Amino acid sequence: MRLWKSWIVTRKDLSVFKKNKYVLYSLIAMPIILGVVLPVIFIFALDAQTAAQTLTHNQLVAAANQIVGLSTMYFVLIPAILPSIIASYSFVGEKIEKSLEPLLATPTTDGELLFGKSFAAFIPCIAVTYIGAAISAPIMDYWSWIRLGVFVIPNTYWALIMGVIAPLSCIMSVEANIIVSSRVNDIRAAQQLGGLVVLPLIFVVIFASASAQVSILLALGISGALAVADVALFYLSKATFQREEILTKWK
């Protein structure tokens, strides 16, 4: 597989997404929700605890870490949910523009095309997750420093979620949605089916992130399983991608 060919497809898809207001607004909304709403919840929760004056300093720090843990869970959910908007558009978008035939006529393999499209969906989804994290983490840290004199972020759990579980769950959701997008020929059907496919994935990633709070080793093990599942899904998307069916049966 020639990755530079996939990158050409990725760059084109990113340019198309950039011009699609529906996709763009969905993407812009996410960092705002993550970056502003989560710190607000954190600040109110922490202030309520400190105002009550029933907890010791150590208990307050533990409580702050727990709130961070809960809010970090969103950074796993969002990259799992967002691909149902972007990746579901992947092939259906080409179908709507009737651009699949000339695209498939180029000397590009199925693998190169699928990898390029997957990467194009992955980049914005993970980027908005990280932008949200980059906005929310300093606010939460600033507030915890003022109130408790400690920085609550980064911690091991947060780093594991952001560095491993969030991208892996994003890849899984992208691949699942790419498979859906290459099998249906209507954008609404793609998004509805994509949403359904994401549901079981959400349970998987919640389980993975919850396990990180119990044991880092367990979380790493589950992350390994997620990585294997991601690779398997990519090969499944290749196997289910039928050029001929797309060209002859899509109306």
Place this chain on the structure above:
Amino acid sequence: MIDTNNLTRKFGNLTAVDNVSLHVDEGEVFGFLGPNGAGKTTTVRMLCCLIGKSSGEAKIGDYSIDNEADCLKIRKMVGLLPENVGLYDSLSAYRNLDFYGQLYEVPEGKRRQNIERLLQLLGIWERREDAVGAFSKGTKQKIAIARALIHDPQVLFLDEPTANLDPEASKTVRDFILELKKEKRTIFLNTHNLDEAERLCDRIGILKAKLVAVDSPKNLERSLYNRKTIVHLETVTDDIVAAVQNLCTVKNVRASDNKLILDIDNPEKYNPEVVRAIVESGGNIQYVTELRSTLEDVYLKLIREASAK
């Protein structure tokens, strides 16, 4: 350049393309005529390695459509203008062409050069940064043709290049195809437009799942009825008819109003002899014309015969 041998494609019980064998020479413009559902697009898709065949063989240059590695080479050496232009409406004309140029592995400098040359040629260079969605159908079709040529393909497949275009845009596209013909590119042209096929193509294949006929437009026109020579006279007399009938080169003579309708095997050679005979027998010739069947007559006859089978 293009060779097929009993190429067949079935979709369930339907045989879309039935044992098609044809040969298209390098630099030839080959027209594929047929009604909707005749198998024209399916044939092109098979030849461009977009869909597989059910049986038979096909080669583009030295590469077989059966072999996956060959298919990548075939896709690289052919340009395809599909029935639907399929451009990215939100991207500019330049960006659309640049994207395909990259996929066809055209080096950056050459790519820029080709895009400029093609857009200049088609009169769109000044609007190269405009989003394609803002262009008219005709302009989009021109950009799609430029896309098919971005990698200087040896073989060009054009599927209904002037369908749904207004007469002016159709003419621009046809003129452009004539320019490509001058460049000696091999062009495979799917069309419903008989006039277009007649004007552009060296040879025409008439398809109705099976290949019903292949020949040059002129030979196809001659194949339906023999060519007839019409001689318009001031008056037709029995002497004139007898004089013409006596010529061994004339197979049949029919008089109608002030005209003589003659069946002659080789009119270019024997018409002067006929004219002399008429003048010598006192006839005043006003003018001499030729009666030919049109490509439309031939097409309709062959398609009706094929449908009846």
